[in-house]
Amino acid sequence: MAEFLRSRRARITPSDVGLPAGRRRRTPGLRREEVAQLAFISTEYYTRLEQARGPNPSREVLAGLARALRLSDAERDHLHHLAGVLPARPPGPPRDVRPSLLDLVRRLPLAAATVNSAIYEVLAWNDLAAALMEDFSAASRRDRNLARRAFLGPWPDGRRLYGVSDVEEFASSVAVGLRGAMARYPDSPEVAGLVDELLGGSDEFVRLWEAGAVDAPRTLCKTFRHPLVGPVTVNCDVLDVADRDQHVVIYTADPGSPSEEALRLLSVVGTQRMDVSS
Known part of the structure; x- marks a missing residue:
């Protein structure tokens, strides 16, 4: 899960989520504190997740991370499985057609x-x-x-x-x-x-x-x-x-x-x- 989070953080640019890029940015994607802010969790907790030192996140935390990292439906489900949490069932049959x-x-x-x-x-x-x-x-x-x-x-x-x-x-x-x-x-x-x-x-x-x-x-x-x-x-x-x-x-x-x-x-x-x- 830690590796998956790092890889998905690296592919998101600040402009993708409405954040300024800044001139002294050394990371290719978002900073850890930026992901934590977008997911409404502490930077310390997110850092521990990326270092494989944190406890398994709750369903609510996973939903916040999926939203912050712009995960697709398949990626969101994969994140849930990595965390040992069953993905939430959709409330009913989808009606929107691609x-x-x-x-x-x-x-x-x-x-x-x-x-x-x-x-x-x-x-x-x-x-x-x-x-x-x-x-x-x-x-x-x-x-x-x-x-x-x-x-x-x-x-x-x-x-x-x-x-x-x-x-x-x-x-x-x-x-x-x-x-x-x-x-x-x-x-x-x-x-x-x-x-x-x-x-x-x-x-x-x-x-x-x-x-x-x-x-x-x-x-x-x-x-x-x-x-x-x-x-x-x-x-x-x-x-x-x-x-x-x-x-x-x-x-x-x-x-x-x-x-x-x-x-x-x-x-x-x-x-x-x-x-x-x-």
Whole structure:
């Protein structure tokens, strides 16, 4: 831990934290007293930590050091492990999507893509996903939760979960996914509230929840029964975003297939004719 603290202190410049550089600075990074000041601890205590002579710091001290040294999430967790302290659990599933992921989703050619939270809320999507599945921008945050939609509705045009072919498989994966979210976020009112809502409103969810499964096979291919272009069969790939506990779901059609042509048509039409009856 002492070595880790020294290395991270050396890479931070005074200007990074709003301190004057000064003319007689001999250290390449911050001084020990500057780190101590930023972390709201004594210089003597911080010096002892860097010399491997101090007692293990508390969770509060570690949080101050992580803030003072501008540590990333991974570095913060590493510091906690070095100190023998388990990192604090996040209060609930993260909802902020990295700008790079938003850019990736928007740039995918002829692919419908969404970014989903750990509790199946659609956080971001591209135009083709809106045309293929639903115009998520017209739905409230509550109605953009696919777990709720899978078991409680409402379903567009009476078609359960956007008329996809893997309704039962997706329902099973939701129960498994929410069980994992409950374990990762045991103090989250949002996670507990969603599970309680599904248990109180869906006999099917009760059955799946009580089965206690902790693993479910992912669907690699599914068919959307679209009201405008008919059935669209797509490959379904899920990319895990570990640091955000999110998933990028990408739908692509086989090259040269009728489904690829359907996606091309939807990319032009967009959501402007989603009122066409099936």
